[in-house]
Amino acid sequence: MDPPIGQVLSRYPFLHFDLQEYLSSIKHAEQLQEDFKLFLHFLDARTPASMPEDEIKHRILDDLASNLSTDVPAYSALSKRRSLQQLPIIDKTIVTRQPRAFVNGSLPLGQLWCHSTFGTSGVPILVAYSAAFYFHQLLLAVPKIVARATRAVSAPETLSYAHITDASGVSRVLQYPVRSAAPAFRLIYDQSHRGSLSRLLDLLRELRPSALTSRPELYAAITSDDMMPRRLGHYRPQFVISSGSLLDKPLRRRLADVFQARVIDAYAMSEFGLIASQCPKERLHIDNTNHVAECLNEEGRPALGEGELTLSSTANRAMPLLRYRTGDQGKVSTAPCECGSPGQTLESLTGRRVPCFTLETGQLYCPTQFNGIFSRFPVFQFQIRQLGDKSLEVLIEPDPGVTDVDDLMTGISRHVQQCMPCPMRIKVASARFNYDNTKFLRYRVLS
Numbered sequence: 243m244d245p246p247i248g249q250v251l252s253r254y255p256f257l258h259f260d261l262q263e264y265l266s267s268i269k270h271a272e273q274l275q276e277d278f279k280l281f282l283h284f285l286d287a288r289t290p291a292s293m294p295e296d297e298i299k300h301r302i303l304d305d306l307a308s309n310l311s312t313d314v315p316a317y318s319a320l321s322k323r324r325s326l327q328q329l330p331i332i333d334k335t336i337v338t339r340q341p342r343a344f345v346n347g348s349l350p351l352g353q354l355w356c357h358s359t360f361g362t363s364g365v366p367i368l369v370a371y372s373a374a375f376y377f378h379q380l381l382l383a384v385p386k387i388v389a390r391a392t393r394a395v396s397a398p399e400t401l402s403y404a405h406i407t408d409a410s411g412v413s414r415v416l417q418y419p420v421r422s423a424a425p426a427f428r429l430i431y432d433q434s435h436r437g438s439l440s441r442l443l444d445l446l447r448e449l450r451p452s453a454l455t456s457r458p459e460l461y462a463a464i465t466s467d468d469m470m471p472r473r474l475g476h477y478r479p480q481f482v483i484s485s486g487s488l489l490d491k492p493l494r495r496r497l498a499d500v501f502q503a504r505v506i507d508a509y510a511m512s513e514f515g516l517i518a519s520q521c522p523k524e525r526l527h528i529d530n531t532n533h534v535a536e537c538l539n540e541e542g543r544p545a546l547g548e549g550e551l552t553l554s555s556t557a558n559r560a561m562p563l564l565r566y567r568t569g570d571q572g573k574v575s576t577a578p579c580e581c582g583s584p585g586q587t588l589e590s591l592t593g594r595r596v597p598c599f600t601l602e603t604g605q606l607y608c609p610t611q612f613n614g615i616f617s618r619f620p621v622f623q624f625q626i627r628q629l630g631d632k633s634l635e636v637l638i639e640p641d642p643g644v645t646d647v648d649d650l651m652t653g654i655s656r657h658v659q660q661c662m663p664c665p666m667r668i669k670v671a672s673a674r675f676n677y678d679n680t681k682f683l684r685y686r687v688l689s
């Protein structure tokens with residue numbers, strides 16, 4: 243039996259609870275239940291009356307014709323398009339330069355939730371979420387992933403899980419807006435503090451969430467520590483969910499071994515939330531209740547084999563993105579899957595892999611901790627590389643208005659050192675990056 247929220251908060255006073263957010267979520271409780279029901283319907287519908295990918299294409303075109311072409315400046319000339327293929331393709335750089343052109347002007351600004359992309363492969367983009375979409379991603383993403391993988395979750399509020407992140411913020415508890423819901427947690431692993439990992443593991447042992455979710459590079463850092471799995475005691479989650487970048491086979495095996503849990507791979511982006519997750523047959527199914535995918539060649543035409551994955555969705559009414567180039571390569575299939583779920587699957591997805599840096603102790607360090615450089619310093623672009631002697635080289639392209647680059651480099655060097663749990667040799671240099679190169683990687687390990 244999961245402890246009620248009050249008991250959790252009195253026992254762990256350092257966990258935050260956003261009462262205002264919770265009260266807002268109650269207004270969306272009914273919609274959340276409906277959304278989850280629709281998801282379950284298609285999950286089990288072996289012969290649905292209509293295919294989910296066709297339904298969503300129609301919905302997108304209807305939304306465009308009825309309101310989005312007037313409410314979203316970027317789509318003002320697109321109301322009469324009869325198929326998705328007639329819409330222009332959107333490049334990330336356009337959204338980076340003109341984010342407001344994609345924001346729905348009919349929604350009051352005070353009701354939007356803003357979130358920045360991580361910027362691991364490019365300049366961060368500020369994404370606006372409608373309240374409905376925000377709560378959908380906050381509260382349904384993990385239950386959907388576990389339901390897809392196991393068919394065992396029939397009500398999202400029954401699943402207790404912990405999302406482990408290194409992003410700035412506070413550890414907090416989330417409550418699904420229905421009675422006797424299992425709490426969910428967002429727990430921070432701050433790698434710059436030596437005691438942070440043992441505190442995280444102690445908490446997991448006490449809270450005992452059924453599922454863990456995090457990014458592969460953070461799992462790699464956590465499981466490289468010698469105190470794992472001794473510190474977990476008898477606690478083992480049932481599911482370990484990985485999303486955000488590419489999960490390679492050795493790490494997948496290591497996660498299964500350390501946690502003795504089922505590992506589930508999922509594909510998500512800040513711009514769209516949860517995009518796809520694995521079924522019992524380990525194929526990645528696109529969540530066609532929210533998105534539709536295309537795979538395009540370099541000319542922007544449907545690719546015969548692998549191509550660039552392009553996504554369309556109007557689920558986020560605040561900032562709907564249509565035919566948006568993800569920068570990831572893969573193949574979209576509608577061939578039936580043995581698991582019985584209809585809809586699109588993703589074959590051979592080649593997402594980005596974020597390499598970890600190695601500390602002198604041999605422990606791995608997840609470099610996405612440095613993503614905060616964008617919000618702290620006036621830099622347009624940066625890259626951090628670990629060289630063969632374990633030192634770090636930070637290349638920065640300052641914002642055009644910066645006059646004292648030396649001062650900026652000193653500040654960044656100090657910040658990078660503060661983010662590390664032990665002293666490192668750090669060299670900062672100025673650079674110009676090639677923006678035609680779509681394979682830009684923010685973090686690299688050069689041996």
Ligand SMILES: [Zn+2]
Pocket residue numbers: 521522523524525527579580581582583
């Ligand atoms: Zn399947």
